[in-house]
Amino acid sequence: MQQMSKGANIDLSSLTAATGPLTVALSWIDPSGEGEADVSVLLAGSDGKVGSDGDFVFYNQPTTADESVRLLGKSPTATGSEDRILVDLGALRPDVQRVVIAASRYAGATFGALDELCLTISDSTGAELLAFPIKEADRETAFIFGELYRRDDSWKFRAVGQGYASGLAGLAADFGISVDDSEEEQPEPAPAQPAEPPPTDGPDAIADHAAPEVSPTGGKRPQRVRTAKKKVTAPKAAKVSLAEHPSWQHARLFPVTGLRNDQEREARATATLLAVMAQVPEFGRRLTARFNAPAGTIQTFAEASFKHGDGKVRPDGVVRVARAGRIWTALIETKTGGNPLKADQVEAYLQVAARHGYETVITLSNDLALSNEHPLQVDKRLLRKVALRHLSWAEVAHEADMLCHHDGVANPVHAWLLSELLHYLRQDNAGCQGFRDMGAAWVPVRNAITAGTLRLGDRRAMQVAESWEKLIRQLCLRLSGQTGLTIAPVLRKRRDGDASVRRLQTVTSLVETGRMSAEIRIPNAGGPVLLEADLRTGQIETTVEIPAAARARSLTRVQWLLRQLDQAPPELRIEALTAGHNTGPCDLLKNLIAEPGLLVPDDGGQITSFRLTLASSMGTKRGIEETGFVRSIDLAMDRFYQEILLVLKPDTTQ
Structure with missing residues (x-):
């Protein structure tokens, strides 16, 4: 380069x-x-x-x-x-x-x-x-x-x-x-x-x-630039249901019923995605543009068969884009659930693509690529003529969410198609929910932290640090799609941009404190949200520091905050900070409602900001089950966003 x-x-x-x-x-x-x-x-x-x-x-x-x-x-x-x-x-x-x-x-x-x-x-x-x-x-x-x-x-x-x-x-x-x-x-x-x-x-x-x-x-x-034309988004409010009983389920365009094995899940997921890509131009172009396809007419095909050696291979799908007499082609290999990509299978598709003059092979799975490197190691010689690219189901859902609920599409039927696709992707049985497994190293590392035997240089700890990064990136993608905001990780130091340095910092924190942490930028939140998972205590803490209102007295600043948090969880921890101090008076919301003065500094210092922390239980298992770590992280951030961040309003008197 x-x-x-x-x-x-x-x-x-x-x-x-x-x-x-x-x-x-x-x-x-x-x-x-x-x-x-x-x-x-x-x-x-x-x-x-x-x-x-x-x-x-x-x-x-x-x-x-x-x-x-x-x-x-x-x-x-x-x-x-x-x-x-x-x-x-x-x-x-x-x-x-x-x-x-x-x-x-x-x-x-x-x-x-x-x-x-x-x-x-x-x-x-x-x-x-x-x-x-x-x-x-x-x-x-x-x-x-x-x-x-x-x-x-x-x-x-x-x-x-x-x-x-x-x-x-x-x-x-x-x-x-x-x-x-x-x-x-x-x-x-x-x-x-x-x-x-x-x-x-x-x-x-x-x-x-x-x-x-x-x-x-x-x-x-x-003289002035016009704004974009109005577009259609899916309605936020659900229609009144005419169901006679709660057990009645609405008919879906893409059902998950009847899926009995992984092969059927992969076939239906591929066909569903490719069909929507072909029918909703804005969605198809957003996905194909990721792989440098031209903007043109998109056609998609499921399970095309190609001769390979003495036999045949059958990629899960084919995408073709036509523009100005030129056709761009990509072969698609899909995995759902926790099924891993297979190097020999992908290499066969690369050889087929090279022989036919196709541009790209795209792998689609629940794994997330953290950089431009593909998560699968293949023979580099096969990449001389054909590009190998990766896409996560989480990224597919993010693009659909942005178009369906925020950016909009030109046709109301297309908005409905995207909403049906999103409903399908979010069903457990579809196997398309994105990164949902902390990997085989998770339980041994957690046990080593409890026993006090985890040390620097443990390869399993580095694997957990990489999985933590994938989880945080997917969390940002999901929240961005749901809110329409640009939500991204925050790195405080220049060296944090180096993946090896960043993961070593996570491993060091695990060894010394048993904690993993990440800062996440959410616009209009008052400040970055700190997400910490403490593997020793089994707690997840979400924290934000917000500026105090411009009021004459510290007590009225506390009351200004408490009025906004009257429906917040009573176990919310609130700390009052003064200029130049990183700690201050601290108590739970349930106690402060009755006695706000508990947050007023004894030295008479003026409160400049408040630190709000909400703790929740951490799942111990590696996956998405109710007691799983990944799900507990999602639930903790969702709860903090809905019950804390959304109710806080900036001080308008400043």
Whole structure:
């Protein structure tokens, strides 16, 4: 992979012979847990300006009309957040000379507050071609990471690294776009056609329905960028049931009844997913774009048979995408439940794909890949012509959730299809619930912690640390899909971006304290949520620290908090903190309701923040059963989010 420095440029054809779309990824670590960045792409002509408002791709207009550029959305990673963009250079209009990759922050946040800012570009096989780490970000609120530009008959990349203190408006103005920073009140959507929800985190609203501005050259240029068209999401409120008895179950499009073995589960799960991908264009394109497929007509097939050696092989599915006379093809290998992928099976599909000129083999299972490396080890020689990519059922559910309940689709029937798919994926018998097993090392490590015999260097402890990372990443994916927010892990130190260092820290914590912990950024939560699992006491603790209200006395600050928590669990632990102190008066909510003064510091110090902690029992088994560790983590975070975070409101008097 080519490492780029600021100002450098390189011909992309010198890095890869692969054709097809590129994936541009912007990544960062948010050590504060207080905010994200929003990616945007500008398509500029030879004059350095955009040709129309359709050439500005941003969070409310995530694709160009010809789908040559598409935002794939933010995803939590093991190290922070990643925002990906699909760029099909071959599909761009001839007048587009530059594809500018930028991002902006909001509410006064700067790029200097983010760690490990980096742009990477991958080719259509998934191979990373180049990386441009940005080390000079400071007070900029908008940033141009780099640009793809035409040079004769080829495309080159330039590492720009230019910041704007004037934010998105200043950046856009350089390309002939006028951004209205004022917020406009939007009309209520009709019940049958719910509008796409406004962004919960992002730059100020960009105005709607603006008149075009005439440029000095006589052409029309947009004065303001229009927001995206309204889309349909699945209704949040369930319809009134006409069932005569609670035992009556609604008929489902994709039932889980009658599944008797793993083979039947895999066949039905594959057919269900592929059918919805073909029928819901937005969903199919989101998934295929992950693997650098072009934006085109999608057709899917189940259990196609191919000759291989003296016999035949039958992948679980085939996906084909047609665009401009070219067909992109991927073979699909599916596993459900805890069934592992098999190297010999996948290698056979790679050989078949190479022989037929297919681009990709995609494996789909409940395992999560924490990096660009595939979770299965195969013969590297087979990857010279065919890409091997992996997808988790948790990532499938995340994309369906975002489209079904937040981003919306164009057709109400398609929203219903996505809701049916989600219902299927969440059924226990379907075997598609994502990462649900801490692995064979879990019980021995837990027992070693109880006995005090766990030591550094224990390979089983490192396996548990890796499983913990997968569990946290899946937790962030699930919560993001449910809330529509960008929820991601928070890393406090630069070295935390190194997987081996990060896992060694988890192992060290297990050896010394018997605890595993993770910080999770949830927008509007007041601060990062600390999730800790104590294997010695069998407790899970979820903690958040929130600013105190601006009141004259500490007692009224306590009362302000207690009024919001009147329905919270009585065992909630509340600690009052003053400036410069990490500890303070602490008691349970049930005691504070009767006597709020228990939280007032004896030294008369002013309370600046409150630390709220909710403890729950930790499951001991490795899997998803009622006494399982994975389920107990999910339940603890869900309870904390629903009963604590959602009821807390920021102080509006400040």
